[in-house]
Amino acid sequence: MRNLHWGHVMTVARTDLKQLIQARDFWVPMMILGGLFFVIVPTLLLATITRIGDVELMTQISETLEVLPADTQAQLQGESPEGRAGYAMAVFLFAPVAVIVPLTISTAVGAATIVGEREKGTGEFLAHSPAGVREIYLGKLIASLVPGYFTTAVGFALYSVIVNLLVGPKVGGWFFPTAQWWVMILWVLPPFLAICLSLVLRLSARVKSTAAAQQASGLISLPLIIVAYSQATGVLLGADWVPLVLGGVAWLVGFFSLASGVRSVTRSRLLGVAGGI
Amino acid sequence: MCRWSEVAQNPVIHVNSASRWFGDVQALDNLTIEVPQGAISVLLGPNGAGKTTAIRMITGALTPDSGTSRVFGLDPGGSDGEEVRRRCGVVSAKPSLYDRLSGWDNLRYAAELYGLGRKVDDRIREASTMFGIEESLDHQVGGYSTGMKTRLALARAVLHGPDLLLLDEPTSGLDPESALAVLDLIRQMTGDGQTVLMCTHLLLEAEGLADEIIILQHGANLVSGRPDELARTYWPAPIVRIASSDEAGLDALGNAPGVTSYEQTDGVAVATLDRADRTPELVGLLSQRGVPISSVVPFTPSLEDLYFAVRRDSGSTGDEIDPPEDSSGRPVRDSLPAAA
Numbered sequence: 001m002r003n004l005h006w007g008h009v010m011t012v013a014r015t016d017l018k019q020l021i022q023a024r025d026f027w028v029p030m031m032i033l034g035g036l037f038f039v040i041v042p043t044l045l046l047a048t049i050t051r052i053g054d055v056e057l058m059t060q061i062s063e064t065l066e067v068l069p070a071d072t073q074a075q076l077q078g079e080s081p082e083g084r085a086g087y088a089m090a091v092f093l094f095a096p097v098a099v100i101v102p103l104t105i106s107t108a109v110g111a112a113t114i115v116g117e118r119e120k121g122t123g124e125f126l127a128h129s130p131a132g133v134r135e136i137y138l139g140k141l142i143a144s145l146v147p148g149y150f151t152t153a154v155g156f157a158l159y160s161v162i163v164n165l166l167v168g169p170k171v172g173g174w175f176f177p178t179a180q181w182w183v184m185i186l187w188v189l190p191p192f193l194a195i196c197l198s199l200v201l202r203l204s205a206r207v208k209s210t211a212a213a214q215q216a217s218g219l220i221s222l223p224l225i226i227v228a229y230s231q232a233t234g235v236l237l238g239a240d241w242v243p244l245v246l247g248g249v250a251w252l253v254g255f256f257s258l259a260s261g262v263r264s265v266t267r268s269r270l271l272g273v274a275g276g277i
Numbered sequence: 278m279c280r281w282s283e284v285a286q287n288p289v290i291h292v293n294s295a296s297r298w299f300g301d302v303q304a305l306d307n308l309t310i311e312v313p314q315g316a317i318s319v320l321l322g323p324n325g326a327g328k329t330t331a332i333r334m335i336t337g338a339l340t341p342d343s344g345t346s347r348v349f350g351l352d353p354g355g356s357d358g359e360e361v362r363r364r365c366g367v368v369s370a371k372p373s374l375y376d377r378l379s380g381w382d383n384l385r386y387a388a389e390l391y392g393l394g395r396k397v398d399d400r401i402r403e404a405s406t407m408f409g410i411e412e413s414l415d416h417q418v419g420g421y422s423t424g425m426k427t428r429l430a431l432a433r434a435v436l437h438g439p440d441l442l443l444l445d446e447p448t449s450g451l452d453p454e455s456a457l458a459v460l461d462l463i464r465q466m467t468g469d470g471q472t473v474l475m476c477t478h479l480l481l482e483a484e485g486l487a488d489e490i491i492i493l494q495h496g497a498n499l500v501s502g503r504p505d506e507l508a509r510t511y512w513p514a515p516i517v518r519i520a521s522s523d524e525a526g527l528d529a530l531g532n533a534p535g536v537t538s539y540e541q542t543d544g545v546a547v548a549t550l551d552r553a554d555r556t557p558e559l560v561g562l563l564s565q566r567g568v569p570i571s572s573v574v575p576f577t578p579s580l581e582d583l584y585f586a587v588r589r590d591s592g593s594t595g596d597e598i599d600p601p602e603d604s605s606g607r608p609v610r611d612s613l614p615a616a617a
Contacts (some may be wrong), residue, residue: 008389012390016380019375019377019378125374129362271338
């Protein structure tokens with residue numbers, strides 16, 4: 001097997017990203033999705049909790065917080081009920097958001113990427129090009145991963161500003177991101193994205209149309225989103241070692257899943273003449 | 278035009294008994310072809326004859342189920358694939374362009390994949406100027422006309438200075454002027470020593486362009502060689518067509534000296550001669566007998582004639598390609614002199 005040509009990988013990735021930037025019909029809905037989950041919903045909820053001061057609502061939220069594990073309750077900052085409620089919301093409730101957004105965006109990009117080349121006829125160009133199929137696969141993977149992760153990074157930064165501005169004054173200053181959030185964003189989320197994309201790219205290489213790829217990838221990514229959702233919550237609510245172990249296992253699974261997924265891209269599939277597609 | 282004796286000894290492409298199946302459909306059936314260096318070879322055949330599959334196998338995009346394929350002496354379907362593809366430029370039947378990208382970005386993508394390095398910008402300018410699209414490079418390809426897309430695809434194919442150009446129906450969808458311009462450019466390219474293998478089912482397009490033709494049918498090579506040599510194989514003796522309003526008078530040609538075969542249809546006599554210089558004698562004979570002559574045309578077989586003769590010989594109905602029609606709307610191939 002010949003050595004991997006990273007120049008080809010980055011060229012494929014860069015060109016795919018350039019096309020995504022040109023596709024306003026794709027990125028506008030995705031920006032709305034990110035804005036909804038990272039900015040609008042948190043702002044409305046946190047503003048409601050910290051500004052309105054509804055005694056009955058605060059009492060209900062405080063009662064809800066009591067079901068959290070004792071370790072987690074001990075982490076809650078703030079003296080006032082709205083401060084503690086706001087902190088809990090900001091740190092624990094929205095954690096899964098960081099999983100849903102990148103998985104949704106990357107799945108949407110990944111599902112269309114290989115079958116899209118075939119549908120548009122550009123797979124013929126790639127099939128005749130000197131780029132190896134491993135390079136094409138990795139380029140497509142990066143191009144699918146970047147939009148989801150980039151949106152998450154930007155959304156995460158905005159979210160940090162919002163929660164610190166809204167909840168910070170109630171809990172004694174800027175407190176976000178917490179250590180668990182850094183671990184989740186940098187250690188736990190990427191391998192989950194990789195696992196999801198390795199499955200979605202396999203699908204994209206095999207199905208007959210982009211529409212079929214989108215539907216099938218929804219079936220794959222939805223359970224994965226649920227798993228990631230619950231695990232992300234566990235990362236934030238569990239012991240310190242949980243996220244590290246969880247992330248480690250996910251990286252391992254992700255690595256093997258990606259490695260075996262390379263075989264799904266073949267030149268005959270790019271041309272659309274492979275059996276079964 | 279290439280010097281045949283020099284180029285024929287050095288095949289750039291050598292496909293030997295290659296077969297390829299897609300499910301139950303056999304696309305290539307023991308296909309054997311050789312393409313000499315520095316020449317324009319044209320793959321002729323109806324739709325579904327295996328032309329596109331042959332091109333795909335030559336770059337290694339597809340591998341044969343059996344048989345072998347060698348390009349520049351390398352195995353394109355194996356570990357040499359990258360090297361082979363780097364030396365090939367391909368224009369596929371559909372332009373395979375990225376509509377959302379600009380012309381420049383499309384060319385740049387190819388330039389980077391083909392490893393042009395620092396020469397990228399200069400080569401893009403040269404190639405786009407060669408095909409007259411330099412003014413449109415900043416626009417999104419989605420807004421290009423069909424002709425411009427074809428020109429861009431051609432510019433992309435020659436960008437890296439390939440040794441072998443593989444053109445699959447390069448003029449499809451083009452207006453006649455653009456098609457002529459493209460064919461001229463193809464001719465120019467072989468002047469620089471490049472080898473061209475072109476697929477087409479447009480016989481007129483191949484006429485005058487092809488140094489060698491390869492006629493495919495059902496994935497197999499029916500016949501290949503230089504058009505003039507092949508024509509001599511099918512029509513070894515000179516043939517003349519003589520038209521007259523006096524059909525009975527024309528029949529005198531049947532017994533004339535030097536006429537080895539004769540047939541007449543609707544006042545057009547087709548006579549096969551033992552020597553080309555018999556024609557004046559035949560005209561003299563008819564004049565002596567007072568038979569009015571409206572035309573005397575020595576028969577020079579065109580590529581179309583050759584194509585249909587080959588396919589008729591193979592038992593094909595030829596229904597896959599519409600034959601050209603004469604002024605009366607009758608298919609020309611029906612009135613051709615029978616091949617030997």
